[in-house]
Amino acid sequence: MSENNATISGLRQISLGEEIISRINELAAISETPEHLARVFLSKEHRAAAELLLSWMRSAGMRADLDAIGNVCGRYEGLRDGLPREGLPCLMLGSHYDTVRDAGKWDGPLGLIAAISCVADLNRRGVRLPFAIEVTGFADEEGVRFASTLLGSRAVAGTFDESALNARDVDGISMREALKNFGLDPDHIGAAARARQELLAYLELHIEQGPVLERENLPVGVVTAIAGATRLAARLTGMAGHAGTVPMAMRRDALAGAAECICAIEEFCRTDAAGLVGTVGYIHAAPGATNVIPGEVSFTIDLRAPTDAHRKLAVSDIVRRIETIAKRRHLSLQLDVTHENRTAPCAPWLKAQVADAIAAEGFRVFELPSGAGHDGMAMIDIADVGMVFVRCRGGISHHPDEHVELADADAGARVLLRLIENFRSRDEVAVAASISR
Amino acid sequence: MSENNATISGLRQISLGEEIISRINELAAISETPEHLARVFLSKEHRAAAELLLSWMRSAGMRADLDAIGNVCGRYEGLRDGLPREGLPCLMLGSHYDTVRDAGKWDGPLGLIAAISCVADLNRRGVRLPFAIEVTGFADEEGVRFASTLLGSRAVAGTFDESALNARDVDGISMREALKNFGLDPDHIGAAARARQELLAYLELHIEQGPVLERENLPVGVVTAIAGATRLAARLTGMAGHAGTVPMAMRRDALAGAAECICAIEEFCRTDAAGLVGTVGYIHAAPGATNVIPGEVSFTIDLRAPTDAHRKLAVSDIVRRIETIAKRRHLSLQLDVTHENRTAPCAPWLKAQVADAIAAEGFRVFELPSGAGHDGMAMIDIADVGMVFVRCRGGISHHPDEHVELADADAGARVLLRLIENFRSRDEVAVAASISR
Numbered sequence: 001m002s003e004n005n006a007t008i009s010g011l012r013q014i015s016l017g018e019e020i021i022s023r024i025n026e027l028a029a030i031s032e033t034p035e036h037l038a039r040v041f042l043s044k045e046h047r048a049a050a051e052l053l054l055s056w057m058r059s060a061g062m063r064a065d066l067d068a069i070g071n072v073c074g075r076y077e078g079l080r081d082g083l084p085r086e087g088l089p090c091l092m093l094g095s096h097y098d099t100v101r102d103a104g105k106w107d108g109p110l111g112l113i114a115a116i117s118c119v120a121d122l123n124r125r126g127v128r129l130p131f132a133i134e135v136t137g138f139a140d141e142e143g144v145r146f147a148s149t150l151l152g153s154r155a156v157a158g159t160f161d162e163s164a165l166n167a168r169d170v171d172g173i174s175m176r177e178a179l180k181n182f183g184l185d186p187d188h189i190g191a192a193a194r195a196r197q198e199l200l201a202y203l204e205l206h207i208e209q210g211p212v213l214e215r216e217n218l219p220v221g222v223v224t225a226i227a228g229a230t231r232l233a234a235r236l237t238g239m240a241g242h243a244g245t246v247p248m249a250m251r252r253d254a255l256a257g258a259a260e261c262i263c264a265i266e267e268f269c270r271t272d273a274a275g276l277v278g279t280v281g282y283i284h285a286a287p288g289a290t291n292v293i294p295g296e297v298s299f300t301i302d303l304r305a306p307t308d309a310h311r312k313l314a315v316s317d318i319v320r321r322i323e324t325i326a327k328r329r330h331l332s333l334q335l336d337v338t339h340e341n342r343t344a345p346c347a348p349w350l351k352a353q354v355a356d357a358i359a360a361e362g363f364r365v366f367e368l369p370s371g372a373g374h375d376g377m378a379m380i381d382i383a384d385v386g387m388v389f390v391r392c393r394g395g396i397s398h399h400p401d402e403h404v405e406l407a408d409a410d411a412g413a414r415v416l417l418r419l420i421e422n423f424r425s426r427d428e429v430a431v432a433a434s435i436s437r
Numbered sequence: 438m439s440e441n442n443a444t445i446s447g448l449r450q451i452s453l454g455e456e457i458i459s460r461i462n463e464l465a466a467i468s469e470t471p472e473h474l475a476r477v478f479l480s481k482e483h484r485a486a487a488e489l490l491l492s493w494m495r496s497a498g499m500r501a502d503l504d505a506i507g508n509v510c511g512r513y514e515g516l517r518d519g520l521p522r523e524g525l526p527c528l529m530l531g532s533h534y535d536t537v538r539d540a541g542k543w544d545g546p547l548g549l550i551a552a553i554s555c556v557a558d559l560n561r562r563g564v565r566l567p568f569a570i571e572v573t574g575f576a577d578e579e580g581v582r583f584a585s586t587l588l589g590s591r592a593v594a595g596t597f598d599e600s601a602l603n604a605r606d607v608d609g610i611s612m613r614e615a616l617k618n619f620g621l622d623p624d625h626i627g628a629a630a631r632a633r634q635e636l637l638a639y640l641e642l643h644i645e646q647g648p649v650l651e652r653e654n655l656p657v658g659v660v661t662a663i664a665g666a667t668r669l670a671a672r673l674t675g676m677a678g679h680a681g682t683v684p685m686a687m688r689r690d691a692l693a694g695a696a697e698c699i700c701a702i703e704e705f706c707r708t709d710a711a712g713l714v715g716t717v718g719y720i721h722a723a724p725g726a727t728n729v730i731p732g733e734v735s736f737t738i739d740l741r742a743p744t745d746a747h748r749k750l751a752v753s754d755i756v757r758r759i760e761t762i763a764k765r766r767h768l769s770l771q772l773d774v775t776h777e778n779r780t781a782p783c784a785p786w787l788k789a790q791v792a793d794a795i796a797a798e799g800f801r802v803f804e805l806p807s808g809a810g811h812d813g814m815a816m817i818d819i820a821d822v823g824m825v826f827v828r829c830r831g832g833i834s835h836h837p838d839e840h841v842e843l844a845d846a847d848a849g850a851r852v853l854l855r856l857i858e859n860f861r862s863r864d865e866v867a868v869a870a871s872i873s874r
Contacts, residue, residue, distance in 0.1 A: 208682065210684075211687055215687065231727055231728075241832060241833075242647060243741070244666065244739075244741045244808025244809045245645065245646045245807070245832065245834070246648060246808070246832060247712070248706050248714055248715075253716070255699060255717055256699060259696040259697075259699035259717075262693060263693070266696075269685050272685075276685075277680065277683070279727075279730055280692055280696075280731075281680055281722070281727045281729050281730065281731060282725050283722050285719065285720050288718065289718050291716070291739050293718065294717075294718060300727040371681025372681045372682050395682065396678075397682070
């Protein structure tokens, strides 16, 4: 255990992990309904959560306020020439404070609360660094309310699409109206945008949302990239027929064709050594009766890989295989890309510092990609991105069973704190490298 | 063309096919709604159809009435020692006059109307045979209203399950009430049962409901057996997970497992040389989201073969393959037989007479099994069964596009008429065989 959070002035102080878990629970109590955690963008729960986060930021010694999209923004000034100085470039830490419906309490809040606790720890110890630290609680990452994700981080990165303001939620309320009701000015979202030179880097701690760290028996891991994703919608059309009267050789069974495609997708991804994952999550067979050969089947394909080049190659290879299957079976095929997200690779110089912090905390350094999306996917447009993953039980996320052990939350926070205190900017790293050459 | 229906008394007479099609259309006009043909058991349309059929039977020289379950029963007496004589055993012809919803007009009515037209033709020519001919229009074969099929033929075969009287339709009306409303006595259904010694055989003409005769370019075919069917409900349970965060090797994807099962079922049936067919018609994957690995998949399996032994062997082999797939993938499996119908083989001595009639009409003799169920499945309990199939366009059935060409309806009826006129009982066939030895 690092000595930082063991004692202060000789008194027992709660660990970073304990403080974080207490706050995780306090934040999780702010929900649309008490039974199921739900805190969607610009709701009154969202507003209450923002106020709580602002209060924590301020008590951690930060200046804190909402920005134009509802992000919670705290800033802890740095020190130059022995004196606090405003306007220094910042190391930005963050994660999101919206949730899916019937959510777990860790996805988003863990990274955000851990960052606030790290700053609070620095503040308690009177530590200031030669750069500012900003903590950003992104207002919308999940995209539940307006079916458009990363709204908070896109506003900060200056890539917010203004047409999204006209999107409406299930109750018919537009994002523009919702922003006004929240007390924000939809015509000034541009004011949330930050400039590249203001940021030294963007660092995020997040639960893994997968089972790999648990399998590796590790509390934390170094994220290599936030994998890009391509989603496709496939429709195979054959010929419906009586299950008893059409001989096997005369069938154009759309479901048998889809099954062959699903097996081919799985086989292709399973034999890939570079982290490609492919999922068919949705399928519908029509007419869908026990005694009728399916004439039409629709299914989705979700493909992710740690690099765009690898994913794109995989997509075209899988499309070719599906086309071949459809042709051989005399099925007509419609195949459309419905969604495409580029990969956000973590910067090598940041991965190295994450790895150093993990090693210094006494853990084996283990690298893994993030298959889930994160705010870094938007932040990469204005900053190099690094990420720390924390183990979550069973890899379960977006579910009330989502769980992080106290020891793991503490380990993650200590890694983050060490990262902050030992942080060297890209320029400093480059200078150090040139000296050592 | 056979000379029977070309002329009578030198006047142009319409062909059997023309009469049949005219009556098919007249009967099809009796429907729940004018747009979609639907004539379900014990409805007022069903009653009107029964009256029309009775009138056709009577004008064909038959004594005709409803039996205790609503079957339309006509009888044309035979001749012994040159005189009409009551009480002779009968050759029973038949098919059903109920329909599915949004039905075609041929499934059922073709065989029934063709049989009435054949008797009408004999009657016009003053021909009586040394046995009686009965024509039965079965009241319920499709089982639409009470989810229990073959009600009419089961009553005749004496295998009607009295507990079905308590079944209720979607409006909550029990079969018992519906029978009373129709003017029948539910306590006397047993009176519809016939004894084995009353029947020489049961012969049915029916549309194929499949594409085989069309492929063979033949208007008619000899049915070898009404294939038995086994239906199973399968449920595979794995582990739902995030489509991006769970590596391929750590997945327990229920849909990928189901896809492998579907491919295995298709492959097993496709490589079977004895007419086995297998269909997965229904599938449901949960939770069913693009970006979630399916944790649970349900699907149905429908297996049919021309013999029970072959089907049972196939079922156990397929079950073993599914178990192997589930085990290898660490999926839990629930697999239940939800329905089982034994095969009704057509009697060789009847198949031979069907074949002779087809050959005499100038068509190539072609044998095929019936994958669909028919009243012969019930009638086999009291009589040997023979069937003639008539080509239907594209193999389409249970659909408004169901269609039979005039020439094929005519060919089918001529085969049936020839069958009747040349019919020899099982005993006569046996005697002839012993003489020829």
